Amino acid sequence: MRFCDWLRVALVLFASLVARCPAQSLRQAADHAGVLVGTAVRPGLLSEAAYSATLAREFNLVEPEDAMKWWTVRHEAGPFDFRAGDDIVRFAQAHGMKVRGHCLVWDHNNPDWLAQGHFTPAQLSQLLQEHITTVMKHYAGQVFAWDVVNEALDENGHLKDSPWYNQPGIGLAEKGPAYIEQAFRWAHEADPHALLFYNENQGEGLNIKSDAIYAMVKDFRHRGVPIDGVGLQMHISRLDLDTSSVAANIARLTALGVQVHITELDISLPVDASGVAGKDDLLHQAEIYRGIVRACLQNPGCTAIQTWGFTDKYSWIGSHSHGTRGAALPFDRAYKPKPAYDTMIEEISRKPLRVGPGL
Ligand code: XIL
DSSP states (O other), X not given: OOHHHXXXXXXXXXXXXXXXXXXXXXXXXXXXXXXXXXEEEOGGGTTSHHHHHHHHHHOSEEEESSTTSHHHHTSSSSSOOOXXXXXXXXXXXXXXXXXXXXXXXXXSSOOHHHXXXXXXXXXXXXXXHHHHHHHHHHTTTTOOEEEEEEOOBOTTSOBOOOTTTTSSOSSOTTSTTHHHHHHHHHHHHHOTXXXXXXXXXXXXXXXXXXXXXXXXXXXXXXXTOOOOEEEEOOEEXXXXXXXXXXXXXXXXXHTTTOEEEEEEEEEOEEOOTTSOOOHHHHHHHHHHHHHHHHHHHTSTTEEEEEESOSBTTSOHHHHHTTTSEEOOSSBOTTSOBOHHHHHHHHHHHHSXXXXXXXX
16 A cells, blocks of 8 residues: 555544544534533622533533523613623633523513513613613624523413513503514614524423414514524423424424524422432433433524533522422532433534534
8 A cells, every 4th residue: 555545544544533532521512513502601600610610611602591681781770780791701702602692571580670660661662672772782793692582472372461562561562472573673773693582481392382482483584573593491390301392393493494592401300308309310301301402403403502500509490499399400519410411412422513503
């Protein structure tokens, strides 16, 4: 054999060895597969060495858990306070991570001065447009995708009562999703480059609620309302989730030409008084994590998978369930990877290199 042939054989051998090397982290696997793997973060914890080291090593995407919500940015009626959100953006930039923004329009997590302000529809309309515009312009070029409207539907797929819709609303009460449409139009004007998402819970698989989300997004797409994606939250509390139904829902949404992001994945388990879950439940949980990652990655339009926090040490599930549930995330309270971490990395590593809209 000539030298060049030897070299060629050596290169092929080297490449196949590299391909077989297990990924060292979720992030490495995700970068290789061309997908975004993210997590919700709290800026106050970035000073904890184990928290920030795990975050930077394992994820290529972050989203503020609360730091860009109305109650943080507008805790006073006066000037906007971007300090907490800016801390997250700074961390992300220093570590080469993308940032998702969350959220601009929601009936929860609003400051008292807004919720109890007895504003007229005209005043609320002005307040909301100002909020969307100011926040999105502040983060333009830094936040690549926004949850513009969060959780606007009830479990039957009907519009929920909300200060933005009908209590008293921004002047579009009784016009169905017109207030949602208006928010997307203002968002697009504020930052034409940002991807705009509708984010929702309990509409992950095929059901009456996901039918309503689908119908709304289809109508928006047909009429040219600027919507780029649907966020499926995935706060799961049952171990019998049908992931094929999730895959079918992702398929019909992406067929409309929008992206899907899994935005708030956690799978909560019953826990004892010290927050410890059963071993079998943890293994079962890991298989559901696998199923969800697989359902997303098999569809090129599903471009991001994000967990709602990453360590069981800091998860909203504990307080939300009054301590009865927990252990919902891929790392335990000591930042040790759990079986759910292993199944996530396995599934992502199975994915051949993909150049998708996510990166
Ligand atoms: C939760 C946060 O995790 C908590 O810290 C906060 O107290 C309440 O909100 N759906 C959403 C998220 O879209 O914003 C919520 O986050 C969880 C449910």
